[in-house]
Amino acid sequence: MLTLADIGWNDAAELLARHALTLARVADGAPIPGSYWGAPEAGVIGENVYARADTPVHSLLHEACHLIVAEPQRRLRIHTDASDCQAEEDATCYLQIVLGDALPGVGREQIMADMDAWGYTFRLGSARAWFEHDAEDARDWLAQRGLLADACAQPAIPLACALEPPGANPCNAG
């Protein structure tokens, strides 16, 4: 399981900054503010994402993506529980996989493998099966809001955004 200790902290902070979010570093062993399930899961409060060195990268991306997909007015009111509806949950899972490519040394393959290891549940049995065959609604949801276009417009993210196929379904990640 890839954690923030394994990657460049600044890379993660810069990725979040591109989406108007702040990555707040929490000291080793300290509680993580805004963490729904508790440390080492990342936490969210408003535009801040909290993480420790032992926070899994997929968790950081998941919580950050919850804020990215939230309407700006609602984003500011988010504290700890960012999930609004299943459509947002799915969009969050989809975007977190896509943004894995934006982090040097990470990539979507690693994110999907770690999501499976962490216990995200997908109807088709794995993050990859969902992403490739059952996530059309999530992709459309993001595309309609310009969120995939934004991700793709970043030169650091080599993407084939339009390539993923049909379906729709849940990731129950909290």
Ligand SMILES: [Zn+2]
């Ligand atoms: Zn979630």
